[in-house]
Amino acid sequence: MFEVKITDRFNLGDKNFLITGGGCGIGFACAKAIAQLGGGVAVIDTLAEPVEEFHMLGKRFGVKTSFVRGDTAAGICIDEPLVEADWEHSQRTSNVNVMGTFWTIKLLAKHLVDTKTHGSIVTIASLNGQGVYVPVQPCAAYNASKAAVKGLMGPLGAELGEHGIRINSISPGAIQTPLLKRLEGEKRAILDFYSDGAPLQRLGIPEDLTPMVCYLLSDAASFTTGADFLLTGES
Numbered sequence: 001m002f003e004v005k006i007t008d009r010f011n012l013g014d015k016n017f018l019i020t021g022g023g024c025g026i027g028f029a030c031a032k033a034i035a036q037l038g039g040g041v042a043v044i045d046t047l048a049e050p051v052e053e054f055h056m057l058g059k060r061f062g063v064k065t066s067f068v069r070g071d072t073a074a075g076i077c078i079d080e081p082l083v084e085a086d087w088e089h090s091q092r093t094s095n096v097n098v099m100g101t102f103w104t105i106k107l108l109a110k111h112l113v114d115t116k117t118h119g120s121i122v123t124i125a126s127l128n129g130q131g132v133y134v135p136v137q138p139c140a141a142y143n144a145s146k147a148a149v150k151g152l153m154g155p156l157g158a159e160l161g162e163h164g165i166r167i168n169s170i171s172p173g174a175i176q177t178p179l180l181k182r183l184e185g186e187k188r189a190i191l192d193f194y195s196d197g198a199p200l201q202r203l204g205i206p207e208d209l210t211p212m213v214c215y216l217l218s219d220a221a222s223f224t225t226g227a228d229f230l231l232t233g234e235s
């Protein structure tokens with residue numbers, strides 16, 4: 001029987017990946033992890049410049065890298081109690097997190113279908129998108145946007161399967177990134193809630209997520225699509 005080596009199934013060499021919002025935070029950690037596994041990485045981010053380490057990935061891991069400044073999917077979160085909700089803020093949250101994700105998937109999938117190329121897409125939903133009440137963080141528009149990202153996975157997994165394209169989301173708990181920095185100081189109670197309330201009793205770091213992202217991108221996950229994976233430090 002033909003035997004496939006397990007390490008080969010995790011290898012991302014000879015493949016290229018587009019990472020929206022990969023200029024810092026979780027997106028950059030994913031770019032670095034993919035590069036370590038041999039994949040080429042192209043990042044689109046609203047930042048003028050990615051974190052400095054991005055420029056070293058190509059040389060360090062012998063892969064192709066590129067950075068383009070642009071407004072795409074990625075993700076934003078604005079804390080705002082419902083009764084103080086601002087139309088512009090809730091619309092921006094929906095535009096970036098939902099429409100941006102949907103249209104990035106659409107354009108990428110169209111390219112893959114047109115060129116008859118197989119592929120794997122990973123989106124970032126959230127613990128906040130699971131419909132649970134998080135008493136200390138009033139950001140219902142964000143939570144709803146992340147539930148929508150998760151909700152896209154099943155239908156799109158079914159639509160894209162026949163083209164050899166898989167799509168899955170991850171739902172992280174609180175991860176220490178620039179996004180969470182805004183919660184230090186006055187909003188510290190939110191961070192304490194997320195770290196002390198979780199069985200693992202700590203906040204996550206981007207590197208807690210990258211093995212799952214790389215697994216889903218790789219051939220090791222060839223029978224997995226349309227699903228959401230919790231990485232929350234909770235059961």
Ligand SMILES: NC(=O)c1ccc[n+]([C@@H]2O[C@H](COP(=O)([O-])OP(=O)(O)OC[C@H]3O[C@@H](n4cnc5c(N)ncnc54)[C@H](O)[C@@H]3O)[C@@H](O)[C@H]2O)c1
Pocket residue numbers: 020021022023024025026027044045046047070071072073074075076077096100124125126127171172173174175176177178179180
């Ligand atoms: N940090 C967390 O605790 C956490 C938890 C669950 C889910 N998430 C999700 O993970 C994703 C990444 O979060 P993060 O914590 O790394 O955030 P971050 O703010 O640290 O990084 C997000 C990156 O996206 C870029 N970006 C923002 N809007 C953009 C746009 N319209 N077009 C292109 N780039 C844009 C930013 O410049 C930044 O580089 C988001 O979707 C977020 O909602 C984060």
